[in-house]
Amino acid sequence: MRSSSFALATLALTLGQSLLGVDAAALDTRASGQQLTVNATPSKKSQFGVDLFIETNINSGTDGGLYAELINNRAFQVPAGAPTGNNALGQGTLASWSKVGASTSLDLTLQNPLSHALPKSVAVTSSAKNEACGLTNSGYGGFSVKPQKYDLSFYARSVDGKPTTVKVKAGLYSADRSRTWTEQTLTLQLTSEWKQFKASMTPTASAPDTNNVFSIKTAAGCGSGMQLNLVSLFPPTWKGTVARADLAQALADTKPVLVRVPGGNDLEGNSISAWFNWTNAVGDVKNRPGRIGTWIGWNTEGFGLLEMMDMIEKMGAQAVLGIYAGYSLDKKAVPKDQLGPYIESALNQLHFLLDTSGKWADLRASYGRAAPYKLEHVEIGNEDWIYNAPDSWPYRYPPFRDAIAKAFPQLELIASSPYSFQGQQAIDQHDYNTPSWFIDAYDKMDSWPRNGTKIYELEYAVINSGLTNDADIYSGKSRLQHPTLIAALAEATFLLGAERNGDLCHGAAYAPIFMNEVPGLTQWTPDLISFDAGRSVKSISYYVQQAFGMHRIDNIHDVKASTPPKQAGLFHSVGSDAAGSRITVKLVNTKSSAQSASVRLSGGGGKKVSAAGAQQWQLSGSNAQASNTMGQPNTVVPKSGALPAGALQNDGSLQMTLPPYSFTIVTLPLA
CATH class of the missing domain: 2.60.120.260 (Galactose-binding domain-like)
Incomplete structure (x- = not known):
């Protein structure tokens, strides 16, 4: 994709007569480019929020990353060679x-x-x-x-x-x-x-x-x-947790609503014996055996169950707790008549976290945590319907779901399955693709049925530039090493679509988060945050995710566009806060040239836009393939602050720039 020089775009935000006492029809004659008419009355409540997915082990993102321990192979557990299904203890080496x-x-x-x-x-x-x-x-x-x-x-x-x-x-x-x-x-x-x-x-x-x-x-x-x-x-850790300070703070700065733990593939393990057994991830680290890493080395489980929960709590978020559902990455499933112990383990884990009294509460207290955790969401399995759907998934999922629902009816149970698997309380759909796919998916959820099934996108990412039309986007020549500007804008476009459907889609999380840049320690690219032993770098995609966290809306406002967004290459989402004290306009320009737009708020209300406190956040660049890297960490970073003096006109119009390849958020107080 060719880059272009910076050009000026004009966004005229014209608020209708019912709000400002201005003749909206007269102002329409000055509109150029895309014209967006926003209904001043919200159409529905939004539950959408940005989330996090901490996929343990991959890219040395926990041991060697978020887990602040500096000694590699501290208990001589790291095995020789690549991870296998061998989960036997005492097979470690002198690696490192x-x-x-x-x-x-x-x-x-x-x-x-x-x-x-x-x-x-x-x-x-x-x-x-x-x-x-x-x-x-x-x-x-x-x-x-x-x-x-x-x-x-x-x-x-x-x-x-x-x-x-x-x-x-x-x-x-x-x-x-x-x-x-x-x-x-x-x-x-x-x-x-x-x-x-x-x-x-x-x-x-x-x-x-x-x-x-x-x-x-x-x-x-x-x-x-x-x-x-x-x-x-x-070293010193983040807020008294075991987390590395800079990495944990970067996560907290995205203002997540939910954090999915423990990691997807690493929840399953490469074999049934290597599944995440929570009882081995609590208590004195001297008594935690760990397990073979799904992606690399050995999981110490030092960043264990309570350590995860404590960090999430201090971020002001809640966990989406992953439950092993009897299927591992070697495509083997626990037989139907042997699921009992795994279901019992899942129930015990929930009792351990939630009970206020009894043996599980006492055990939790003995590990230093007296109060139960606030936990409302449980995800059963991880993509384990994919390979074995015809035979094992239908017999494995219902027993876990039914047992947990009976014991903990207050919990929302999420199936790790695509939206086509209807009839569940909630599902977690995962999407990895090219920029064009994510841009095209802007209206993907508009026509999905509102039948009570909630949707989460707790894994999404542009992983391939699409420039070489790879038959396999996972292994093709255009697989990305780091998120690019156009990839981040495509993700932003996708998130706009999810936010506009925030009654259906309750959250989204980029995956994976971490990439250890030390040679030999990363297995998957691109990732949200790059780091080594001393530094960390936020990708352009990170700033997109953070922007949605900083500018969350509570109400969705319907918008009518004069030109279909896909045709215009200009995508939108408009919302307001619960109190009706501000309105937020999000716009993504995926084109290599500047664009003009007119946004008009129509309908009742009686409030007026105030220039005092009006804010602008913007991410833009001239090179669609630009990335933030360890060598160039600030290639594309956002700028934010008050609207320029005079930007909000007396007639209610807002004059601002929409550069090429840009994501712009305007927050306007209503008085």
Whole structure:
């Protein structure tokens, strides 16, 4: 798609005589381009809001990303090679670990396990008495070092079980060892029993890059050796959670209504044994075995059930809790007569989160959370009707739905299925496609039946530019690495259509959210937020999602267009807040040239638009294929502020620019 130079567009917002006492017909003679007539009386209530979908594991987005733990493979669980169906414990490696000292040996052992959940540990020994001895971790692509407190903890015992004293230094260092950023000396009194050691350290300066490592080492020799496990290092986290501060804040800034957790494919796992079992994702991390990653490595489940719920609560949102429905990605389903334990686990999980008294409430309180959570939405399964629909989905879904509905009738139950599967309380449809598909889907929901089935779009994204007409948009040459400007505008157009149908569509969430830019740690592109060990970058699509969160409407106003939006390439949604104190106009120009429009509010009301407090938000650029990347993080960013002086005329018209490739939101107070 060719870019074009910036041109001026005029948007004349003309409010009818009933609101401003102005002759609307006279003002119509000045209208040019697209003419939009907005009914001043709302046609229906809107339930639409932007949501989040935290798909665990993919792109190292939780372990190595949102979960703030800095040590990679902290309990020696990461397996060799790509993830498989092998979910057996104790199969981990020394991935991300290396020795300190030429004579040092790092030997993984299953002897004297720290816990049943973490059976494998490392024995650190050395044959040299006067040589440094220890081990080094390379993190998830290094370590970001800042003048802030880092909390260290690890478990240690003597290798031979005999009492011994080992003095170690633990700290953050440049990879070439030329700089010590921070270091603490610990005297380890080791015995046959595992003991936890803790320390904190605060660098006095920031490192210039992430080419840094973490080490535990002695000055000379290891004596009889030390056995280590669950080595952990945390920076300051977001609002007392376990979440990485910049990534969690970026999520919170989208003002989500709902957050879907845990992740889709990772909920299922690559085999039935690797499903998300909530009982393994609560309590002391020493007792969480984790499971093989669906996309990469090993899930520590450190970002577990309560950690997810706590973060969501502090964002002011609610969870959409994913429930495993007996189907995994190897296309195998739990037989019908064996579903009972999985249904019981789902019910117990809900009791654990919602009960106010009893054994499940007591268990929750023992983990530090006395009050029940506010939870109103449960999603059963994840796309697990796709491959096995003819035989397993029809027998699996109803028993989960019916059992949960009976025990928790207050919950909204969402089926992970397309809208064509009618008759459900709610469904979660997923759409990945090209910009043209999403633009064409602007009116997709207009004709869908209002029969009581609610719809959520908790996975959507433009994943392919469409420039080469790939037969397979997932593996073709035009698969996107990062969201482009035209992709983001196409998504905005799609969201306008969903918002205009906010009585039917109750929410939408871009997927996936996170992309770890460290080589080898990402499996899916494009994504909403890119990051490495020290930085994070918001994509253009992020700003579109955020804009809908910042400018949510409560009432939908019908609009009549003089030219069909698809023909004009100019798309709209108009709404107002519950109190009727403001009206919000959203417009997307998908064309490479500027466009003019006239928007007129007709019908009763009696209120007048006030220039005081009128706001404008705008995202635009001249290159449709532009992206925000780690190297160029601010290629396209929004601008917002008060309307320019004189933009709102005395006759009620609004003069503003609609540039090429732009998304514009105008919020007008009504007095």
